[in-house]
Amino acid sequence: MMEKEATVFNNLSKLDDFLHREITEKMQKTDLDYGQAMLAYARENPALMALRDALFRDNRSGTKVYKIVKGQLVELENQIRELVRDAMKEHPELDYGEALKKVAASEQNLLSARERARNFLG
Numbered sequence: 001m002m003e004k005e006a007t008v009f010n011n012l013s014k015l016d017d018f019l020h021r022e023i024t025e026k027m028q029k030t031d032l033d034y035g036q037a038m039l040a041y042a043r044e045n046p047a048l049m050a051l052r053d054a055l056f057r058d059n060r061s062g063t064k065v066y067k068i069v070k071g072q073l074v075e076l077e078n079q080i081r082e083l084v085r086d087a088m089k090e091h092p093e094l095d096y097g098e099a100l101k102k103v104a105a106s107e108q109n110l111l112s113a114r115e116r117a118r119n120f121l122g
Contacts, residue, residue, distance in 0.1 A: 012055040019052065035113055073117040080114060083107060 019041070026037040042049045080103060087099040094102065104111050 010055070012052070015052055015055060019048075033109055035109060073114065076110060076114040076117060080107070080110060083110075 023034065023037045023041050026032065026041055027034060030037065030040075032040060080100075083103045084096060084099045087102050088094055088096065091099070091102070
């Protein structure tokens with residue numbers, strides 16, 4: 001039996017790598033952050049995103065995607081924690097919760113990305 005060649009069109013990992021490069025390039029050409037660039041790319045390429053969804057559903061374990069999202073969540077949590085610490089240094093009268101609210105007001109995209117990752121991981 002001949003093994004099917006893994007291409008960007010039948011391998012989730014290769015497609016994710018391709019999409020990441022495309023989205024990163026879109027970010028570099030525009031003033032969009034990663035999430036905004038991803039949404040814009042998805043609107044421009046619905047068939048490719050549908051293919052990605054189908055490959056994701058066919059991915060038996062989902063382990064790779066879970067690890068990527070979990071890693072992104074850890075990175076987001078670290079960024080938020082650092083921003084909260086900076087806010088507390090700048091405003092010593094704030095406790096952690098108040099500093100977090102201050103960060104949330106100025107870094108809405110960061111906290112939204114964290115919430116999306118948390119929801120994905122359940």
